[in-house]
Amino acid sequence: MADKRRCPWPELDEKMIKYHDEIWGVPVYDDQTLFAKLSLDLMQAGLMWRTILYKWDNFYKAFDNFDIEMVAKYDETKYEKLMQDKGIVRNQLKIRAIINNAQCFLEVQKKFGSFSNYIWNFTNNKVIQNNIKSMDDILAKTPLSDIISKDLLKRDFKFVGSTIIYAWMQAIGMVNDHMIECFRHKELGGY
Numbered sequence: 001m002a003d004k005r006r007c008p009w010p011e012l013d014e015k016m017i018k019y020h021d022e023i024w025g026v027p028v029y030d031d032q033t034l035f036a037k038l039s040l041d042l043m044q045a046g047l048m049w050r051t052i053l054y055k056w057d058n059f060y061k062a063f064d065n066f067d068i069e070m071v072a073k074y075d076e077t078k079y080e081k082l083m084q085d086k087g088i089v090r091n092q093l094k095i096r097a098i099i100n101n102a103q104c105f106l107e108v109q110k111k112f113g114s115f116s117n118y119i120w121n122f123t124n125n126k127v128i129q130n131n132i133k134s135m136d137d138i139l140a141k142t143p144l145s146d147i148i149s150k151d152l153l154k155r156d157f158k159f160v161g162s163t164i165i166y167a168w169m170q171a172i173g174m175v176n177d178h179m180i181e182c183f184r185h186k187e188l189g190g191y
Contacts, residue, residue, distance in 0.1 A: 004183040008135060015053050025188055027127055027173030029116045034172060035105055036066035039098045041168040042159035043089050051089070058087030063098065068109075071102035097158035104157045120174070122148055128175040129190050138177055141166045 010016035028034055040059060044052045052059070062085050064070045074082075082088065082095050105115055112118040122144065132138055145166035152160040170177045178185040 005181050006184065007132075007179045007182045013050065016050060019053055021184065024171055025173050025176055025178055025184060027188075029120065031105070031109065031115045032066060032068060034115055034119065035068050035071075035102065036060070036063075037171050038101065038160075038168050039063065039066055041164050041171060042097055042101075043091075043094050044167065045094070045159060045161075045164055047089065055088055058085070062088050068102050068105050071099060072106055074099045074102075094159060100156070100158050101160075104152075104155055108155060119148070119172075123174055127173055127189055130175055130177050131191065132177055132179045132185075133181075134179070139166065145169060 010020040108115050108118050141162035145162045149162040149165045169175050176188045
């Protein structure tokens with residue numbers, strides 16, 4: 001796929017290119033994947049995505065493949081083990097937020113049948129198609145990410161500010177923010 005035009009942000013980094021070409025922006029409806037991506041996006045806060053991507057496998061191993069029910073039951077022993085794991089970002093607030101968010105995730109599943117039902121309702125189950133012409137057109141947050149962030153905070157989620165939520169919305173394909181010249185823009189339903 002080296003001959004295809006893509007968004008400039010992956011640069012020449014093979015892992016970033018693979019992430020861009022195969023994962024970023026693909027609509028996700030599976031609750032476990034939604035939880036994993038939310039967790040990874042909150043871990044990114046204040047860091048470069050490349051840092052998280054290069055620890056991706058370590059995160060999945062450390063957090064039991066982001067099995068929501070398992071993470072929701074983590075105790076202090078597991079928390080301490082995570083804080084000692086050099087393969088992940090060892091930030092106590094972020095680790096505690098992931099555990100807390102797993103518990104909140106389960107509550108949302110009970111109320112809405114699935115987290116996917118809940119989150120995709122914000123867009124009427126449709127991908128928002130943006131027409132990004134340059135990197136300057138990509139927003140850090142939007143009125144919709146503000147609304148989702150406030151709703152998640154009301155449900156006691158942590159580390160779900162509007163900027164993190166917008167990055168997550170991009171990652172899970174709620175918005176197509178591939179640039180219009182990028183081959184993925186059209187593949188994912190862009191004009």
